[in-house]
Amino acid sequence: xxxxxxxxxxxxxxxxxxxxxxxxxxxxxxxxxxxxxxxxxxxxxxxxxxxxxxxxxxxxxxxxxxxxxxxxxxxxxxxxxxxxxxxxxxxxxxxxxxxxxxxxxxxxxxxxxxxxxxxxxxxxxxxxxxxxxxxxxxxxxxxxxxxxxxxxxxxxxxxxxxxxxxxxxxxxxxxxxxxxxxxxxxxxxxxxxxxxxxxxxxxxxxxxxxxxxxxxxxxxxxxxxxxxxxxxxxxxxxxxxxxxxxxxxxxxxxxxxxxxxxxxxxxxxxxxxxxxxxxxxxxxxxxxxxxxxxxxxxxxxxxxxxxxxxxxxxxxxxxxxxxxxxxxxxxxxxxxxxxxxxxxxxxxxxxxxxxxxxxxxxxxxxxxxxxxxxxxxxxxxxxxxxxxxxxxxxxxxxxxxxxxxxxxxxxxxxxxxxxxxxxxxxxxxxxxxxxxxxxxxxxxxxxxxxxxxxxxxxxxxxxxxxxxxxxxxxxxxxxxxxxxxxxxxxxxxxxxxxxxxxxxxxxxxxxxxxxxxxxxxxxxxxxxxxxxxxxxxxxxxxxxxxxxxxxxxxxxxxxxxxxxxxxxxxxxxxxxxxxxxxxxxxxxxxxxxxxxxxxxxxxxxxxxxxxxxxxxxxxxxxxxxxxxxxxxxx
Amino acid sequence: xxxxxxxxxxxxxxxxxxxxxxxxxxxxxxxxxxxxxxxxxxxxxxxxxxxxxxxxxxxxxxxxxxxxxxxxxxx
Numbered sequence: 001x002x003x004x005x006x007x008x009x010x011x012x013x014x015x016x017x018x019x020x021x022x023x024x025x026x027x028x029x030x031x032x033x034x035x036x037x038x039x040x041x042x043x044x045x046x047x048x049x050x051x052x053x054x055x056x057x058x059x060x061x062x063x064x065x066x067x068x069x070x071x072x073x074x075x076x077x078x079x080x081x082x083x084x085x086x087x088x089x090x091x092x093x094x095x096x097x098x099x100x101x102x103x104x105x106x107x108x109x110x111x112x113x114x115x116x117x118x119x120x121x122x123x124x125x126x127x128x129x130x131x132x133x134x135x136x137x138x139x140x141x142x143x144x145x146x147x148x149x150x151x152x153x154x155x156x157x158x159x160x161x162x163x164x165x166x167x168x169x170x171x172x173x174x175x176x177x178x179x180x181x182x183x184x185x186x187x188x189x190x191x192x193x194x195x196x197x198x199x200x201x202x203x204x205x206x207x208x209x210x211x212x213x214x215x216x217x218x219x220x221x222x223x224x225x226x227x228x229x230x231x232x233x234x235x236x237x238x239x240x241x242x243x244x245x246x247x248x249x250x251x252x253x254x255x256x257x258x259x260x261x262x263x264x265x266x267x268x269x270x271x272x273x274x275x276x277x278x279x280x281x282x283x284x285x286x287x288x289x290x291x292x293x294x295x296x297x298x299x300x301x302x303x304x305x306x307x308x309x310x311x312x313x314x315x316x317x318x319x320x321x322x323x324x325x326x327x328x329x330x331x332x333x334x335x336x337x338x339x340x341x342x343x344x345x346x347x348x349x350x351x352x353x354x355x356x357x358x359x360x361x362x363x364x365x366x367x368x369x370x371x372x373x374x375x376x377x378x379x380x381x382x383x384x385x386x387x388x389x390x391x392x393x394x395x396x397x398x399x400x401x402x403x404x405x406x407x408x409x410x411x412x413x414x415x416x417x418x419x420x421x422x423x424x425x426x427x428x429x430x431x432x433x434x435x436x437x438x439x440x441x442x443x444x445x446x447x448x449x450x451x452x453x454x455x456x457x458x459x460x461x462x463x464x465x466x467x468x469x470x471x472x473x474x475x476x477x478x479x480x481x482x483x484x485x486x487x488x489x490x491x492x493x494x495x496x497x498x499x500x501x502x503x504x505x506x507x508x509x510x511x512x513x514x515x516x517x518x519x520x521x522x523x524x525x526x527x528x529x530x531x532x533x534x535x536x537x538x539x540x541x542x543x544x545x546x547x548x549x550x551x552x553x554x555x556x557x558x559x560x561x562x563x564x565x566x567x568x569x570x571x572x573x574x575x576x577x578x579x580x581x582x583x584x585x586x587x588x589x590x591x592x593x594x595x596x597x598x599x600x601x602x603x604x605x606x607x608x609x610x611x612x613x614x615x616x617x618x619x620x621x622x623x624x625x626x627x628x629x630x631x632x633x634x
Numbered sequence: 635x636x637x638x639x640x641x642x643x644x645x646x647x648x649x650x651x652x653x654x655x656x657x658x659x660x661x662x663x664x665x666x667x668x669x670x671x672x673x674x675x676x677x678x679x680x681x682x683x684x685x686x687x688x689x690x691x692x693x694x695x696x697x698x699x700x701x702x703x704x705x706x707x708x709x
Contacts, residue, residue: 237644249703461705465676583687
């Protein structure tokens with residue numbers, strides 16, 4: 001067994017309440033490493049095609065990686081995978097925090113859960129011991145209450161708890177999973193899968209240290225990166241302004257997603273900026289395991305009629321836009337309250353904001369009536385209505401029941417043209433970055449195996465100039481020439497093939513994008529040293545990029561098996577039209593033909609059939625996936 | 635002709651001051667202003683003069699306030 005792993009993969013069948021531990025050979029670990037690659041191996045081997053995502057046959061997999069738990073900056077993340085109830089495709093979401101490293105210390109490289117319990121349960125994993133505990137008394141409780149009870153029951157405040165709230169229990173299709181109340185496996189509705197298994201939480205505690213190949217070397221690299229992080233302006237901005245720093249740029253440029261994507265011009269944008277945030281609601285900052293950046297916000301509101309509990313962190317940029325400008329709301333205190341509610345109930349804030357904004361547009365357009373909303377005046381800008389709708393979605397009451405299915409299914413049910421008001425890819429609502437300004441992000445929205453996501457590749461501006469970080473620091477991947485953020489030509493397509501694979505490696509290994517190039521100061525060489533010093537493997541970026549590409553092809557095959565095709569690699573229509581209003585009025589539409597040409601070229605660059613987007617047998621052989629060839633033949 | 639520059643986001647931590655002021659005797663391009671202040675184009679995503687979004691080639695012909703917005707990634 002290599003260093004960095006425990007050698008134990010825990011399998012749990014909640015139907016029979018049995019568990020067993022698998023001890024894979026080193027070659028298995030070196031082929032799949034962890035995260036989504038490891039998870040997809042089991043999903044492809046053990047799940048039948050067309051499994052109902054909310055049935056006991058869906059697998060729910062928690063997977064850190066070989067470097068998770070190594071004391072180095074910005075590598076705290078772990079992956080949760082399952083077939084997504086929101087998209088019907090491969091589902092995946094990464095979370096930071098402390099849970100992933102703790103699972104490794106508790107003795108496991110991954111947990112693979114199948115079946116479904118008849119009554120609510122939670123898992124208690126401590127130093128290799130596994131207990132399935134009753135959770136009927138926790139069912140229905142919010143995340144803060146649940147965490148308190150579990151820590152009290154286990155008589156240990158340092159236990160790390162990953163869990164679902166009422167939205168997961170109620171099978172909201174965009175319910176998420178939270179650890180330590182603030183760190184989310186946010187997208188794809190994996191909390192609903194957990195709820196369908198009647199699994200309320202997984203509490204972990206480990207007292208063993210992880211066996212690393214060369215801890216001294218890791219410490220040395222960590223010291224170097226940490227010093228540079230502390231001096232780096234981008235890291236300082238993340239610490240002092242957080243991701244909300246983005247708001248000012250987007251609102252001043254007129255590309256802040258607003259009023260359900262009908263405009264980027266949000267006149268009240270100043271009230272949503274990081275500067276306003278810091279003056280009005282910020283209480284402090286928090287970080288993840290071993291990370292000095294501390295980008296997480298903690299907010300508090302303590303007014304007579306509105307209180308926001310700091311235990312649940314604070315809204316990130318995505319939340320400020322999705323539950324703010326997108327719904328026409330400019331009151332940060334209400335957005336903070338909406339964020340707290342989503343975190344208590346475990347609902348993805350992007351999808352929640354998107355379905356509410358969609359419903360607001362339907363209401364204003366007469367597609368939904370006051371009867372449908374049970375008296376709620378669901379107009380843009382109505383902040384009280386937004387808070388009410390969050391509760392209704394979490395508990396699936398009235399219109400909330402329909403919206404809990406996601407905007408794609410809700411629009412089909414509403415009909416009357418409602419589908420023109422939704423903005424999604426493969427059923428997942430798009431995030432708050434407008435691809436008309438960053439076309440590579442648009443390519444990633446379209447191609448992402450788990451639906452639109454803004455974290456599928458580094459963004460275009462980091463490659464815009466010869467002195468850009470992406471150009472200066474990533475020559476080792478063959479990235480040599482700058483490209484304009486709005487270009488959609490051949491060079492952009494080739495660049496984003498590499499960037500997709502590079503950040504997929506980050507996802508597999510649990511690396512935070514805020515720690516390493518092009519987004520931050522940790523270099524590719526330093527990350528490689530951490531990986532080598534953790535595992536003892538003399539690996540290279542060639543091997544790591546092959547790993548990333550392997551997992552992308554595995555996901556592509558999984559989705560092909562589920563009936564997805566090149567027809568599902570789309571971009572919402574709104575981006576083929578110019579901006580309306582504000583400084584960008586009438587500018588920057590993406591040319592649809594150019595975009596489709598770019599997708600076709602990308603398929604070819606990936607070694608996929610240019611018409612169908614299905615991986616070729618030769619590509620599968622190259623990546624050691626010969627065992628999947630029958631899937632593409634059929 | 636007074637040109638003031640306001641730096642936003644991480645730019646205000648990268649350069650010595652978040653507001654810079656320069657005097658020019660005649661019209662000047664933003665590219666020249668950036669060169670004079672040693673602000674790297676690689677850091678800039680948007681430039682605004684008043685309510686206008688402009689590019690580095692834009693010619694400043696009267697006293698102006700420039701706002702520079704940094705490159706933006708995911709997160």
